[in-house]
Amino acid sequence: MAKQDNLRVSYNTFAAALGLEDKLAALFKRVQPVMFAAETAREVEAALLQLTPGQRAVWAVEQLQLEMGNGGIEQYFYNSPGDTAPEALDGLRKIDAPKFARPLERAIALFPGGRVPRDRDARELLLDEQGLSEVLIDSGVDDAWEEAYAVEEELSKLGLDYVERHRADFFFDAS
Numbered sequence: 001m002a003k004q005d006n007l008r009v010s011y012n013t014f015a016a017a018l019g020l021e022d023k024l025a026a027l028f029k030r031v032q033p034v035m036f037a038a039e040t041a042r043e044v045e046a047a048l049l050q051l052t053p054g055q056r057a058v059w060a061v062e063q064l065q066l067e068m069g070n071g072g073i074e075q076y077f078y079n080s081p082g083d084t085a086p087e088a089l090d091g092l093r094k095i096d097a098p099k100f101a102r103p104l105e106r107a108i109a110l111f112p113g114g115r116v117p118r119d120r121d122a123r124e125l126l127l128d129e130q131g132l133s134e135v136l137i138d139s140g141v142d143d144a145w146e147e148a149y150a151v152e153e154e155l156s157k158l159g160l161d162y163v164e165r166h167r168a169d170f171f172f173d174a175s
Helices: 011-016 019-027 031-037 041-049 053-078 080-094 098-109 120-128 132-138 141-148 154-165
Strands: none
Touching: 011 019, 019 154, 031 041, 031 053, 041 080, 053 080, 053 098, 053 120, 053 132, 053 141, 053 154, 080 098, 080 120, 098 141, 120 132
16 A cells, blocks of 8 residues: 555644644644544554654654653553554654663563564553563663653654654655
8 A cells, every 4th residue: 555645744834833842733733633543453554554654753753752751661552652662663763862762672672572562452461461561660661761861852853853854754845
């Protein structure tokens, strides 16, 4: 299935937005409804196919960042953003954020075979019934993330720098 271009936005709208939050809101105006509507693993896969590689990367990183700031690695994997853990790791690498990638790599490696299930119910089973939740809490991943996060908004700024360098992935009127 070919990726669709309809989730890109106008560069002028993005450029006119003031501040990080407004820029991210403008950037993901079309992505957010598609990703938030996806509930099953199959729906997540279908939604991700509608995004460009850059959109997948930056979207997943922003979702990771929100969950980590709100409740840590355990919450990230319990909630729907954990559906896109592989994309978040890829995104951290793409935006050149190795100090953030390392804690996520450690967390992903704790899953059987180093693979995070796309299916939320399957992740919850691993977290609850197979004790992975406690392993994640004890892993030091949250501390490593907090240490990496010493400069507030750094991760979002790295993401927006990536957006500027890869405009065609985000804007239908990229120049």
